[in-house]
Amino acid sequence: MNDMSNAANQGNKIVTGLVIGSVIGVTVSLIDPATRKRTMQKFENIKDGSTRIVQSYKDNPDEFKKDWKERFHRSSDAMKAITNDTQRLYKQIQSTVRERSKDLKEITEDFKQLYFQSKRQYNQITHKIATTKDQIIESSEMKEGTQLPAVREDMEVREKGTVLQ
Numbered sequence: 203m204n205d206m207s208n209a210a211n212q213g214n215k216i217v218t219g220l221v222i223g224s225v226i227g228v229t230v231s232l233i234d235p236a237t238r239k240r241t242m243q244k245f246e247n248i249k250d251g252s253t254r255i256v257q258s259y260k261d262n263p264d265e266f267k268k269d270w271k272e273r274f275h276r277s278s279d280a281m282k283a284i285t286n287d288t289q290r291l292y293k294q295i296q297s298t299v300r301e302r303s304k305d306l307k308e309i310t311e312d313f314k315q316l317y318f319q320s321k322r323q324y325n326q327i328t329h330k331i332a333t334t335k336d337q338i339i340e341s342s343e344m345k346e347g348t349q350l351p352a353v354r355e356d357m358e359v360r361e362k363g364t365v366l367q
Contacts, residue, residue: 232238259266 232241
């Protein structure tokens with residue numbers, strides 16, 4: 203029983219603290235003249251709107267009910283139209299995404315094939331380069347006594363009898 207009274211006291215303390223905190227917060231915020239003015243304007247607007255609604259109901263309750271019923275139906279119709287438009291848009295987006303995802307899968311598959319083809323061709327080319335390099339090196343290896351072919355400059359030097367030093 204003692205635990206329940208402690209819980210009730212704590213609950214009361216929380217509620218009391220919230221109320222006191224709210225009052226302090228409102229009081230502090232109303233110290234600012236601009237905030238105070240906006241708050242007063244909002245209260246005036248709410249009060250004026252409420253007064254008009256109450257007065258309209260008092261003056262002609264049947265007309266008031268009819269007017270609000272029409273407003274409700276218009277807003278209900280508007281909400282139905284919005285819901286239908288939203289559903290159509292959702293279906294259109296869903297259909298487009300489905301179609302595009304097929305395209306994307308196809309493009310991905312094409313890219314994958316292109317990648318593997320390119321990789322295979324690259325490997326073939328690098329193999330040909332390596333083979334050609336090996337052939338060039340093998341054919342140009344000098345055996346003893348083999349001389350490199352003379353170039354035109356070498357021949358001109360020989361003809362003139364000039365010896366390079």
